[in-house]
Structures are given as C-alpha cells and as structure tokens.
Amino acid sequence: MEIQGKSALVTGAGSGIGRAISLALANAGASVVVADVDHVGGLETVRLIQEKAGNAMFIGADVSTPKGIRSMFVDAGDVDIVCNNAGIMTGDTPGWPEVSLEKIHLVLNTNTAGVIMGTREAVEILGRRGGGVIINTASVAGLGPMPFDPIYSASKAAVINFTQSCAQLNEWKNIRVNAVLPGMVNTPIIAKTGDGVRPAAWLEPAIAATTPLEPEVIAETVLGLIQDDSKIGEAEVVAN
Numbered sequence: 001m002e003i004q005g006k007s008a009l010v011t012g013a014g015s016g017i018g019r020a021i022s023l024a025l026a027n028a029g030a031s032v033v034v035a036d037v038d039h040v041g042g043l044e045t046v047r048l049i050q051e052k053a054g055n056a057m058f059i060g061a062d063v064s065t066p067k068g069i070r071s072m073f074v075d076a077g078d079v080d081i082v083c084n085n086a087g088i089m090t091g092d093t094p095g096w097p098e099v100s101l102e103k104i105h106l107v108l109n110t111n112t113a114g115v116i117m118g119t120r121e122a123v124e125i126l127g128r129r130g131g132g133v134i135i136n137t138a139s140v141a142g143l144g145p146m147p148f149d150p151i152y153s154a155s156k157a158a159v160i161n162f163t164q165s166c167a168q169l170n171e172w173k174n175i176r177v178n179a180v181l182p183g184m185v186n187t188p189i190i191a192k193t194g195d196g197v198r199p200a201a202w203l204e205p206a207i208a209a210t211t212p213l214e215p216e217v218i219a220e221t222v223l224g225l226i227q228d229d230s231k232i233g234e235a236e237v238v239a240n
C-alpha cells in the first residue's frame with residue numbers, strides 16, 4: 001500500500017515504538033491519529049509531527065475495554081491503516097507468580113484483547129473503504145518462555161497466533177494483517193518493569209546481554225509491512 005495520502009490510527013502512540021511509528025507514517029505522507037491513554041505523551045507526539053509539517057491529531061483512548069475501543073474508532077473516523085501497538089509489561093511486581101489477579105487481567109486485556117478488539121473494529125472501518133492494512137505489535141517474547149513475566153510472553157504469543165490466523169482477511173476483505181516482533185527496544189517500557197526509573201532486577205542480565213534497538217528501527221519495519229503487498233499474516237522479527 002502506498003502510504004502517501006492515507007490515514008492511519010496508531011495506539012500507544014504517546015511513547016516509544018508507537019511514537020516512532022506515528023512520526024514515520026507522518027513523514028511518509030499519512031495523516032496520523034495518535035491514540036493513547038496518556039494524554040501528555042500523545043499530545044507531545046502530535047506536536048513532534050506538526051513541528052515537521054506533518055498532519056496529526058490526538059485522541060484519548062483505552063484499548064483495554066470494549067467501550068474504549070469503540071469510542072476510539074468513532075473518534076478516529078475513516079482510516080486506511082491501523083497499528084494496534086499499545087502494550088504493557090506486568091511490571092512493578094516482585095515477579096511471577098506474585099502478581100495480582102487485577103494486573104493479570106489488565107495485561108491480557110491491553111496486550112491481547114486490545115489487539116483482537118482493535119482488529120475487529122478496524123476490519124469494519126477498512127472493509128467499508130475497500131481494504132487496508134493492520135499491523136499488530138507483538139514481541140520476540142511471544143516466541144518462547146519468559147519465566148519472570150509469563151503473562152507478557154503469553155499475551156504476545158497470542159497476538160502472533162491471532163495475526164497469522166487473520167491472513168485470510170486478505171482474500172475475504174482485502175485487508176492485510178501482519179505483526180512486528182521487536183526484540184529489546186530502548187523505550188520507557190523497560191524502566192516500567194521496575195519502579196519507572198530503573199528496570200526490574202530480573203531484566204538487568206538481558207539488558208546487559210544485548211544492545212537495545214532504537215524505536216525508529218521498528219517503525220521502519222512497520223512501514224515496510226504496510227507498503228509490501230506480499231506481506232500477509234506475517235510475524236516479522238526485528239531483533240539484535
């Protein structure tokens with residue numbers, strides 16, 4: 001799909017990877033709907049886009065609930081590209097299994113149900129417009145066990161399977177659904193595993209063992225998945 005002149009909705013666009021995807025889409029000529037539960041971060045992304053003469057608007061959105069998803073799509077209006085990117089790690093707990101049931105519910109509702117509901121609503125909008133592209137942000141964490149945050153890795157494994165299961169939407173509705181699977185990326189989510197300033201102790205060895213990618217690298221892959229019409233139901237790994 002040619003990005004120039006299209007309209008794109010990006011969730012979790014107020015920070016990290018979502019911000020980088022939004023900036024890259026705007027730079028490629030799309031109007032971007034920046035959606036995030038964090039209004040300060042979302043408005044900053046819009047400012048950064050407008051600063052470079054791009055076209056963007058912010059909508060406050062909570063992807064973890066049906067109500068939040070529905071109102072996000074009403075507010076976003078007609079779009080051609082949907083990036084279901086918002087996600088959280090379990091974070092700020094001593095680690096599995098010392099996690100509240102409420103936190104488990106929130107992680108799964110944000111990372112997995114948020115993506116599935118976001119895809120469902122996107123199919124409605126894109127289908128009416130004759131087709132489009134959906135990109136779901138999963139993670140390499142979804143490819144194998146993650147003993148200290150199995151809720152996160154399970155939530156991302158589900159996104160990978162779900163995305164691959166959506167391949168036939170291309171035949172049925174001219175909608176390509178793909179997933180990007182980042183390795184470790186230098187964004188605030190890393191510190192959010194701990195107290196928001198320092199990462200959780202269990203993540204330190206993994207950080208020491210790799211050089212985290214910059215979010216722009218993930219954004220570049222996302223743009224490639226949008227532009228390349230041969231990419232259907234792909235789960236594309238971007239890792240060091």
Ligand SMILES: NC(=O)c1ccc[n+]([C@@H]2O[C@H](COP(=O)([O-])OP(=O)(O)OC[C@H]3O[C@@H](n4cnc5c(N)ncnc54)[C@H](O)[C@@H]3O)[C@@H](O)[C@H]2O)c1
Pocket residue numbers: 011012013014015016017018035036037038041061062063064085086087088089110137138139140181182183184185186187188189190192
């Ligand atoms: N950074 C990494 O190492 C890494 C690796 C693999 C996958 N990912 C995935 O990339 C995506 C983006 O993460 P990031 O690293 O940019 O993290 P981040 O914390 O920098 O950004 C996540 C954004 O999502 C928003 N968000 C959280 N819950 C939301 C909700 N219910 N509704 C709407 N917005 C919500 C946050 O406010 C934040 O702006 C996530 O799905 C994450 O799981 C990140």
